[in-house]
Amino acid sequence: MIALLGRPNSGKSSLYNALTGGSARVGNFPGVTVDILQGSVAIPGAGGGVATLADLPGLYSIHAVIDPATDEGIARGFLDRAEAGEQPLIVAQVIDATQLALGLRLTREILARGSSLLVIVTQSDVLEREGRTLDVQRLQAAIGAPVVLVSVRVGDARGVVMEAVRGLLAKPLAKPVSDWEPAALARSVLSDAPQVSPEATRRRTFTTRADAVLLHSIFGPFLFLALMALVFAAVFLIADPVTAFFDSSVGRLRGLFTRVLGAGLLTSFLTDGVIAGAGTVLAFVPQIAILSVAMEVLDASGYLARGAFLLDRVLRLLGLSGRSFLPLLMGHACAIPAIASTRIIRDPRERLTTILVVPLMTCSARLPTYALILTTFFAGRGAWFKAAVFVGLYFTGILSGLVASLVLRRTATKGRSLPLLLEMPSYRMPEWKMVARKGWQSASRFVRDVGRMIIVVAGVLWVLLKVPAPAALQTAPESAPPIEHSIAAAIGHRLEPVTRPLGFDWRIDVGLIGSFGAREVMVGTMGVIFGIEDAGDDVSPLSQKIREAKRPDGTPAYSMRTALALLAFFVFACQCMSTVAAIRKETKSWRWPIFVLVYTYGVAYVVAFLIFQLGGLAGLS
């Protein structure tokens, strides 16, 4: 077994990909609760065999472990268990050549443990371009362990590393030495090339010069916010045409099925249930792929750490830190990749808090419902008014998330945080292969994990809406339209007493049952209830029907108060089973997803109740 170990940002993942050719699966290691990638690598030479390569989480130090649940703790626990195991273990430490002294600190700790160590110094090409050379022989002699210098971009990194592994297996370490001073050793083995070109000098100072602008105390925060706004705009601008294309393809597919199979219950199940559900899934894929690509570019380039630096103070007021910013921003498109992206937050309590408040951010799945409500109840108001309400809804989401994190950090996720110690890595050009792979991985993971959920929800909802309820549960008169005889209507009617104080009747309740699985089905469900085909394409006929809807006593079913209460409900409630599943996956427990459901639905109910009741007292219609 070869354990790949290194500081965060040391180029470990790139090397892992170079060694395994990108084939990675999440290893099933006992006692390890986070994903550790593992792959197989062939050891060259006769009888070399195959070794397992495990990519451990990045760590700064083996000694300085505060919490076993942090990356450090996990990597150290893994090493402890692997060394106690029967398989021979080689610790392959990855060091960024331009951060040699820092890497050597960890080397010294590994040697002091007595591990069988191979040091892999990466970024040889960057070192060369900066006009420096590394004396590998001298470094090897000083630490008493083999050292190789490679780059994943040029040359045969895999061949060099595996040859060194073979050598180490054939001839174990003679005398590891750990009583040297990292900074002094780094100075003695690194030297300038005989001629340092102006280009090399320029490269060396690039990060310093870039930081002078990007971390400027006035322009820095503005540039950061502008860049984030750009990323966000790109998500919608690029994703929208792709989503529209998927939409029309799905529409054509539904038409095709109807033509081939003829109208009927099975066709309806396939087209209105399964294919419509699949279409909903596809609509979110472009956004998610673009977001994860943007995030990988920001992270790999070194800029993400700068953003965290700039925003740390503001977020710290709320019990979070700079690292929480990106997940919270991503939550405005979709909570699922946002929750996965909280892995960049090193502090476990802060990460948990961020996971718990991300569902409050205004994800794009809420927008169709917001649009429907605005069109229906604020039709007489101008575009500016509607825009202001939209912006207000976004800010309500952000504000509620911040208040929630403030409260959580004093209650459910109370406790000491890790001290802020944020590495500011040198700026690097991201590796486009890694970036593309990240985009592909997150898109396919979304389709696999979330897609299944949405299709199941769409299927179940179809059954609830189309299948008549047993006679015992029927409440509607026989002459009523078929939808009123459905199972969903029966459930909706039984929920009415609970939701009446919020102004919701059975029809909204049915919509809410559907949105419990995925909020994007709300508009479609309301369309089915009011007998409008394809309500998603044009909401005005549906708006009309909703405005005209009557209670059994003939009074209007919905008012402005209902609209505001429903908006509030959608702002707060975590109506998304996929988010719940994502939280379950990231926290490895049912406790937190259930907590999120209870607290968001609780808040949604209370706020909607207050708005409806106080609105009534204030004389709102």
Next chain:
Amino acid sequence: MKVTFMRPATPETELLSAPPGQAVRIVRIAQDDEHTAWLRAVGMHEDAEVTVLRRAPFGGPIHLRSSDGGEFAIHRDLARCIRVTTLEPRASAEGAPDPARSGRVA
């Protein structure tokens, strides 16, 4: 060539109060063992040299370069617990002709 010249008997201050561009030597770290170990792991320990590069806006963290050449941001509370003496002052952190980050001129 190392561009640090010790000034004899400079008074001890908090790292927090060192101005941007200032090179300092760490004298003492008044923190528990865990935090001290963390700092040590990034090259910040007694007798190590550190340069303050800048402070984040609105009283945010402090951006430093450790003697190992790595750059870090640390929270102000942590910087308050680190006692230092000043070394040769530098012109300015922002845009100064500093040796690059990996950039100690060996």
